[in-house]
Amino acid sequence: MTLQSEIFEQPARLSDLLGNQRLTAEKIAQTIRQHDIRWVFLAARGTSDNAGRYANYLWGAQNRLPLALATPSLFTYYNQPPQLKDALVVGISQSGQSPDIVSVLAEGRRQGCLTLAITNETGSPLAGSADLVLDIQAGVEKAVAATKTYTTELMAIAMLSAALSENKLFWQQLGKIPGWIETVLKQDVPIARMAERYRYMRQCVVLGRGYNYCTAFEWALKLKELTYVVAEPYSSADFRHGPIAMIEGGFPVMAVLPNGMVFDTLLEMIGKLRHEQAAELVIISDEKRALSLAQSPIPLPVDIPEWLTPIVSIVPAQLFAGHLTRAKGFDPEKPRTIGKITETN
Amino acid sequence: MTLQSEIFEQPARLSDLLGNQRLTAEKIAQTIRQHDIRWVFLAARGTSDNAGRYANYLWGAQNRLPLALATPSLFTYYNQPPQLKDALVVGISQSGQSPDIVSVLAEGRRQGCLTLAITNETGSPLAGSADLVLDIQAGVEKAVAATKTYTTELMAIAMLSAALSENKLFWQQLGKIPGWIETVLKQDVPIARMAERYRYMRQCVVLGRGYNYCTAFEWALKLKELTYVVAEPYSSADFRHGPIAMIEGGFPVMAVLPNGMVFDTLLEMIGKLRHEQAAELVIISDEKRALSLAQSPIPLPVDIPEWLTPIVSIVPAQLFAGHLTRAKGFDPEKPRTIGKITETN
Numbered sequence: 001m002t003l004q005s006e007i008f009e010q011p012a013r014l015s016d017l018l019g020n021q022r023l024t025a026e027k028i029a030q031t032i033r034q035h036d037i038r039w040v041f042l043a044a045r046g047t048s049d050n051a052g053r054y055a056n057y058l059w060g061a062q063n064r065l066p067l068a069l070a071t072p073s074l075f076t077y078y079n080q081p082p083q084l085k086d087a088l089v090v091g092i093s094q095s096g097q098s099p100d101i102v103s104v105l106a107e108g109r110r111q112g113c114l115t116l117a118i119t120n121e122t123g124s125p126l127a128g129s130a131d132l133v134l135d136i137q138a139g140v141e142k143a144v145a146a147t148k149t150y151t152t153e154l155m156a157i158a159m160l161s162a163a164l165s166e167n168k169l170f171w172q173q174l175g176k177i178p179g180w181i182e183t184v185l186k187q188d189v190p191i192a193r194m195a196e197r198y199r200y201m202r203q204c205v206v207l208g209r210g211y212n213y214c215t216a217f218e219w220a221l222k223l224k225e226l227t228y229v230v231a232e233p234y235s236s237a238d239f240r241h242g243p244i245a246m247i248e249g250g251f252p253v254m255a256v257l258p259n260g261m262v263f264d265t266l267l268e269m270i271g272k273l274r275h276e277q278a279a280e281l282v283i284i285s286d287e288k289r290a291l292s293l294a295q296s297p298i299p300l301p302v303d304i305p306e307w308l309t310p311i312v313s314i315v316p317a318q319l320f321a322g323h324l325t326r327a328k329g330f331d332p333e334k335p336r337t338i339g340k341i342t343e344t345n
Numbered sequence: 346m347t348l349q350s351e352i353f354e355q356p357a358r359l360s361d362l363l364g365n366q367r368l369t370a371e372k373i374a375q376t377i378r379q380h381d382i383r384w385v386f387l388a389a390r391g392t393s394d395n396a397g398r399y400a401n402y403l404w405g406a407q408n409r410l411p412l413a414l415a416t417p418s419l420f421t422y423y424n425q426p427p428q429l430k431d432a433l434v435v436g437i438s439q440s441g442q443s444p445d446i447v448s449v450l451a452e453g454r455r456q457g458c459l460t461l462a463i464t465n466e467t468g469s470p471l472a473g474s475a476d477l478v479l480d481i482q483a484g485v486e487k488a489v490a491a492t493k494t495y496t497t498e499l500m501a502i503a504m505l506s507a508a509l510s511e512n513k514l515f516w517q518q519l520g521k522i523p524g525w526i527e528t529v530l531k532q533d534v535p536i537a538r539m540a541e542r543y544r545y546m547r548q549c550v551v552l553g554r555g556y557n558y559c560t561a562f563e564w565a566l567k568l569k570e571l572t573y574v575v576a577e578p579y580s581s582a583d584f585r586h587g588p589i590a591m592i593e594g595g596f597p598v599m600a601v602l603p604n605g606m607v608f609d610t611l612l613e614m615i616g617k618l619r620h621e622q623a624a625e626l627v628i629i630s631d632e633k634r635a636l637s638l639a640q641s642p643i644p645l646p647v648d649i650p651e652w653l654t655p656i657v658s659i660v661p662a663q664l665f666a667g668h669l670t671r672a673k674g675f676d677p678e679k680p681r682t683i684g685k686i687t688e689t690n
Binding site: 041062100209210247 | 690
């Protein structure tokens, strides 16, 4: 039960990270302020790429830093990297091993940019190629499917945002995350029961928007890696521009919509999916108006500030994916085809 | 047969666009050079977002301009847009109507950035909010599923790249595109026959990388809009980081891999998918080594320069999606749920 125990370990790892790395995050923020950083260029793959999606919204909204997600093949196969002047070049990787991510940081350095690695392995090639290293301190992650390294990556990104903002309130809010996750973990048994209903599900879509765009992607990735369900993530806006045509009666739609600025637009969409297209809904939210629409409602603690909801809302999705894996008769510890470290060029 | 006739119209529209708008593209390039443009911030949805993915690779590799895809909700729902200093702010939209895309350009203008609209409607709100307008001149597109507006958007992006490069060879190469597409269109009948094999397909993945990352996304979008197949696009690198676990015997994989810098890595992956995981392969390529692996091979003309392959390689995919729609008994002119103009905030 490595996956399950690593999911349950998250409050402790996040609490430690917050305690141990605040000073480092503040020093990194100070160095960033000393440079004329105009934008962020970020390279990551898989789960870490979803953490990058969180950074895209959070650093954009809270720190006004625009963020470009790297296209690593321009650095490796094409050997035609773009000009990175005035960028903070960031690589996120649990293992710090993937050559394409390392090559983006190496090129950033070559062009004289400030470089930052967010990683679980401070002795890795990625950390070695960076000026600044933020250690996510998740401990060894044995399960192939990443869980605690995802939430600690999100926490590291949020800590850097708080440090750049120099806002004490943000640090107080960050301190409440472990407790909110403890509350969510108490729903493990009902979520296990709920997952059985999806024993024969072959495909689904996963919707989120704004800050929780990343949660939709990460929930979908866990479903694909572990349960082999074809799970496609969307922002509700992109979904409306075409893919919504796929939905027919009974089609399963997972959605994550905690209270916040994009709640109303998502609520309107899932209302239509339920009432006009008879979709099947699995919903993670702290709002009764959303939960009451779902065949499978998963409540979140109320009053989480919107910018921190992704760190909490992925946890029930992790539990759901793990339990669905077992319900389908697969072994969550041994996903077929993939290994713990994936090296791509 | 509006969809089919618009697919067949593409060589003529692309030829006209190239003839009529070269001077405009060169003037726009001149204005861009007069500004201190360091990077591109691009907003688009649906098919136009896939055109944006092409710009990400092409302008990055050929013009060294890094590109960030906008997160429109930061401009609308959150009202916390990032700093856009030194950016060229680009909106791509066939209709020029979607309020979220318009709001990104309006904010760019407010921050003093140079703004560019790439659109089929020069009287649209998007064009009205831009300093520079590149008219894709596709003529009225009646089919709900975009085809000729996609390839003309790609052509506009490629023309701008050629104009920024001031390289005559690039313009000569662009002139050959209509002829290559004519060659592809001659395969309409065999592609129709091929599509029947997938009459009962419910889900698939679509792989591409580098320049043809956009082709994978656009092929998948046509399948979703028209045939309601759950078609998920990936770069082959992202696919390896988890989702590859979904593939089992007979699982359909569409792949587009013309000769070029990423060909070998994609070939290795589809070889494994075929031999080790017994995947079903539909392959668009100009290379026998790739085509010979496929149950359904779709040949491209040889010797297309890699940077222009996306404008040609999407055409057989459009034909495939249209024919599969009919084979499944659906009406390609009336996709359920979606309309021609989608307005999102």
